[in-house]
Amino acid sequence: GEDVEQSLFLSVREGDSSVINCTYTDSSSTYLYWYKQEPGAGLQLLTYIFSNMDMKQDQRLTVLLNKKDKHLSLRIADTQTGDSAIYFCAEISNTDKLIFGTGTRLQVFP
């Protein structure tokens, strides 16, 4: 079955880089996503990567994909207090459903 794992917590100092990691199991996923959830809110799509790509950069965000190891990461450069939130990676299953990771709570301190 599908299983998407993430570390639960990450704490960084403002201005540093944050790296959030994710491992997934469904090698047939064509797209992989990163979502951000602020308290009491829905999910905001941050970025996505197509499975035939190794890297994608979008302003402060860099996504790295290691398809062989089924490992996905999200790097946030120059992390700000407004980046404090829960970050979910997600893959599309072979039944065309979004499967979410367990979520990583990012805390940014001054």
Place this chain on the structure above:
Amino acid sequence: GAVVSQHPSRVICKSGTSVKIECRSLDFQATTMFWYRQFPKQSLMLMATSNEGSKATYEQGVEKDKFLINHASLTLSTLTVTSAHPEDSSFYICSARGDRGRGGYTFGSGTRLTVV
């Protein structure tokens, strides 16, 4: 960009009553919508997949008679929590699928349901 509007954002109801949550795609047609439930500090759990004009497909362990889903048009899906109990209190989020090539799963802002 694609926008999904979800209402209400918060609702408090008494045990035994029913609550309807609406999810609308505002600027695109969504043939498929998804309903998720999220417990505090946990990930999103897919409850059901809603297809316009047909019956919803429920995930294992989700009671279809308790969580009624209707997808009567290409822009509206509703989730009705029937005979609500305190254990149904949760955060419910809908999602509509657009163009995957553009990262096209758009989420509503969620509904916080509290059953007292």
